[in-house]
Amino acid sequence: MATIKDIAKEAGVSVTTVSRALNGYSDVSAGTRKLIEKTAQELNYSPNTLARSLVMNKSRTIGLLVSELNRSGAKDMFTYEVMCGINDSAADEGYDLVLFSTNTVKQKQKSYTQLCRERQVEGVIMQGIKMDDPYIKEVIESNIPCVFVDVEVEGENVGYVTTDNIFGAQIAVKHLINLGHRNIAMMNGHDQAHVSAKRRKGYERELIEADIAVQEEYIINGEFLEPVAETKAYRFLEKNKHITAVFCASDLMALGVMKAATRLGLKIPEDLSIVGFDNIVLSEYTSPQLTTIGQDKYQMGYEAAKMLTSMLTNRIPTQKIATLDNSLIIRGTTAPPK
Amino acid sequence: MATIKDIAKEAGVSVTTVSRALNGYSDVSAGTRKLIEKTAQELNYSPNTLARSLVMNKSRTIGLLVSELNRSGAKDMFTYEVMCGINDSAADEGYDLVLFSTNTVKQKQKSYTQLCRERQVEGVIMQGIKMDDPYIKEVIESNIPCVFVDVEVEGENVGYVTTDNIFGAQIAVKHLINLGHRNIAMMNGHDQAHVSAKRRKGYERELIEADIAVQEEYIINGEFLEPVAETKAYRFLEKNKHITAVFCASDLMALGVMKAATRLGLKIPEDLSIVGFDNIVLSEYTSPQLTTIGQDKYQMGYEAAKMLTSMLTNRIPTQKIATLDNSLIIRGTTAPPK
DNA sequence: ACAATAATCCGAAACGTTTCGGTATTTGTT
DNA sequence: AACAAATACCGAAACGTTTCGGATTATTGT
Numbered sequence: 001m002a003t004i005k006d007i008a009k010e011a012g013v014s015v016t017t018v019s020r021a022l023n024g025y026s027d028v029s030a031g032t033r034k035l036i037e038k039t040a041q042e043l044n045y046s047p048n049t050l051a052r053s054l055v056m057n058k059s060r061t062i063g064l065l066v067s068e069l070n071r072s073g074a075k076d077m078f079t080y081e082v083m084c085g086i087n088d089s090a091a092d093e094g095y096d097l098v099l100f101s102t103n104t105v106k107q108k109q110k111s112y113t114q115l116c117r118e119r120q121v122e123g124v125i126m127q128g129i130k131m132d133d134p135y136i137k138e139v140i141e142s143n144i145p146c147v148f149v150d151v152e153v154e155g156e157n158v159g160y161v162t163t164d165n166i167f168g169a170q171i172a173v174k175h176l177i178n179l180g181h182r183n184i185a186m187m188n189g190h191d192q193a194h195v196s197a198k199r200r201k202g203y204e205r206e207l208i209e210a211d212i213a214v215q216e217e218y219i220i221n222g223e224f225l226e227p228v229a230e231t232k233a234y235r236f237l238e239k240n241k242h243i244t245a246v247f248c249a250s251d252l253m254a255l256g257v258m259k260a261a262t263r264l265g266l267k268i269p270e271d272l273s274i275v276g277f278d279n280i281v282l283s284e285y286t287s288p289q290l291t292t293i294g295q296d297k298y299q300m301g302y303e304a305a306k307m308l309t310s311m312l313t314n315r316i317p318t319q320k321i322a323t324l325d326n327s328l329i330i331r332g333t334t335a336p337p338k
Numbered sequence: 339m340a341t342i343k344d345i346a347k348e349a350g351v352s353v354t355t356v357s358r359a360l361n362g363y364s365d366v367s368a369g370t371r372k373l374i375e376k377t378a379q380e381l382n383y384s385p386n387t388l389a390r391s392l393v394m395n396k397s398r399t400i401g402l403l404v405s406e407l408n409r410s411g412a413k414d415m416f417t418y419e420v421m422c423g424i425n426d427s428a429a430d431e432g433y434d435l436v437l438f439s440t441n442t443v444k445q446k447q448k449s450y451t452q453l454c455r456e457r458q459v460e461g462v463i464m465q466g467i468k469m470d471d472p473y474i475k476e477v478i479e480s481n482i483p484c485v486f487v488d489v490e491v492e493g494e495n496v497g498y499v500t501t502d503n504i505f506g507a508q509i510a511v512k513h514l515i516n517l518g519h520r521n522i523a524m525m526n527g528h529d530q531a532h533v534s535a536k537r538r539k540g541y542e543r544e545l546i547e548a549d550i551a552v553q554e555e556y557i558i559n560g561e562f563l564e565p566v567a568e569t570k571a572y573r574f575l576e577k578n579k580h581i582t583a584v585f586c587a588s589d590l591m592a593l594g595v596m597k598a599a600t601r602l603g604l605k606i607p608e609d610l611s612i613v614g615f616d617n618i619v620l621s622e623y624t625s626p627q628l629t630t631i632g633q634d635k636y637q638m639g640y641e642a643a644k645m646l647t648s649m650l651t652n653r654i655p656t657q658k659i660a661t662l663d664n665s666l667i668i669r670g671t672t673a674p675p676k
Numbered sequence: 677a678c679a680a681t682a683a684t685c686c687g688a689a690a691c692g693t694t695t696c697g698g699t700a701t702t703t704g705t706t
Numbered sequence: 707a708a709c710a711a712a713t714a715c716c717g718a719a720a721c722g723t724t725t726c727g728g729a730t731t732a733t734t735g736t
Contacts, residue, residue: 013715013716014715014716014717015716015717016715016716016717016718017714017715017716020715026713027713027714027715028713028714028715029713029714029715032714032715051721053721054720054721054722054723055720055721056721057721
């Protein structure tokens with residue numbers, strides 16, 4: 001509980017000098033600096049960041065806003081891995097991380113700007129937020145720097161990091177086409193996810209390139225949820241026996257499709273090929289192992305935090321978009337059609 | 339950026355009155371309160387928590403110290419799920435959460451007390467820390483309230499939440515014995531984990547109860563890591579063909595054992611029964627699905643945060659130990675021996 | 677009508693820092 | 707020797723809040 005005052009008194013100097021000595025300013029002699037450092041050590045001093053932040057108007061804190069940070073995120077470890085990256089990067093740059101967990105209820109009570117100002121964060125990273133979330137508009141209007149993960153929003157102080165979702169979807173579908181598939185369905189996420197639109201575009205683009213007609217009814221909305229995907233896939237596959245492959249916008253939904261296929265007595269990959277998206281941990285443990293599009297979630301988090309901190313420190317305009325690579329990981333759920 | 343001063347000026351009252359009005363004190367008339375609230379609204383005021391914390395000497399912030407918050411935690415979602423519980427509970431009580439991620443390198447540079455004081459946290463929750471971690475001693479000595487997850491440490495301001503690890507291990511082993519197994523090995527975690535000692539004790543106790551001799555060489559150290567468990571299990575099972583079951587101190591290690599068994603041509607569960615511990619998400623996706631001891635990780639987190647906040651608010655001594663239930667989840671990796 | 681009490685309000689200090697502007701001392705220059 | 711410049715230090719204000727003690731006015735009981 002020793003303060004800078006205590007040190008000043010003990011060392012017989014002013015608080016100004018203590019502050020300047022401890023912060024490495026040049027206008028303090030080597031002798032007094034040594035003395036001050038010694039007494040600081042003795043008194044077991046550690047600075048009060050609150051006071052510092054207050055006067056400097058800089059908290060060196062960034063907010064991490066995860067929409068619905070909850071157990072359902074436990075299956076795809078997406079959130080967690082991104083968070084690890086953010087955490088490491090923030091630590092590297094000397095920023096603290098404070099967790100904002102909101103849900104729709106809380107959002108109604110408190111505006112985004114209020115939330116940020118109350119907790120005095122310098123910037124925020126947003127993850128898992130839907131495109132129609134009211135916070136997005138607020139973020140763009142506010143002058144608090146923000147970077148989104150997997151939502152393509154831009155603005156004066158707003159950037160995002162994502163992977164090339166169109167490309168990812170294209171290589172997934174191309175893989176299926178190369179294997180000889182022609183009747184390829186898509187299990188997409190809900191409409192309000194940015195990645196859904198992109199992945200769908202990639203799917204369609206690749207089909208057109210191979211001269212395969214895009215059939216609206218082959219695109220199913222699985223809401224990014226495993227059970228929903230399973231139910232929808234069951235009904236769909238039951239009716240559409242000619243479908244030989246399905247591209248899923250997420251691994252989790254792919255798991256649902258696999259379950260549905262199994263229930264229908266379809267052998268994977270002989271009767272039905274499946275490719276997912278995300279390369280979640282689980283995808284290696286299904287049998288057969290899931291063919292999927294891999295993206296480096298940790299790196300996404302790392303880049304997001306890096307972008308934000310650079311926005312915070314530089315006045316020169318920072319790169320506000322980062323598109324990371326993704327790649328096809330061929331495993332056991334894809335094979336030529338019979 | 340409106341402050342309490344701006345409101346005072348605008349409303350024509352003193353800052354004292356504004357503060358007291360906004361904080362619901364009684365010595366302000368209904369009229370002025372209305373006025374102040376209105377102008378606060380108009381100026382889009384939000385309080386500066388830094389200033390508040392500084393003067394009140396309360397930050398309403400709790401630190402979450404996760405040792406090595408990194409990608410390796412991605413497989414068992416343990417950390418993540420506990421965190422969700424902590425987060426929810428902290429939010430319920432009106433506390434903010436700041437992430438401390440440390441590793442052994444950083445710990446050498448900065449003491450625990452320094453870390454806490456710098457970030458002005460009122461208390462901390464520790465997770466995934468080893469028994470020989472130097473921070474533990476510091477925690478007990480310091481007067482900063484702390485609760486551990488899965489480490490049984492007690493002190494004036496220190497509590498912990500865990501599940502009944504001895505009991506869990508006992509019901510796991512009892513299940514194997516009831517199936518008819520007699521030669522049961524144990525894949526334990528590293529010595530520095532508190533849960534290792536407990537689970538081992540449960541294992542031994544149950545064997546003794548069934549009049550089976552405890553063989554030291556049947557207890558293997560898999561370091562809580564899947565690849566280590568796999569290697570060790572391979573060597574062990576190769577030499578000890580009479581072993582018909584192995585109890586693992588974690589699901590992750592159980593996965594390793596399963597892989598080793600498969601490589602040795604052992605059929606699960608016909609040739610080898612396996613039971614894990616934790617009930618991680620993955621355990622449902624192996625084939626066959628893993629029989630394991632389930633514990634509610636979310637609840638552990640929730641209880642931990644609840645305990646901490648109650649320590650923080652009450653001066654009356656709080657319950658400092660919480661032991662949660664766990665239960666046997668029978669799935670596909672256990673069967674009678676041939 | 678008068679004191680006692682209640683109801684409202686406010687000034688100023690405090691929390692622990694940083695930093696602007698300034699002063700005193702020493703050194704360097706001619 | 708006189709002056710400029712560099713060096714080492716410090717006082718006080720500022721950041722935005724809370725809160726103690728007091729001050730002013732209105733209400734009450736007799």
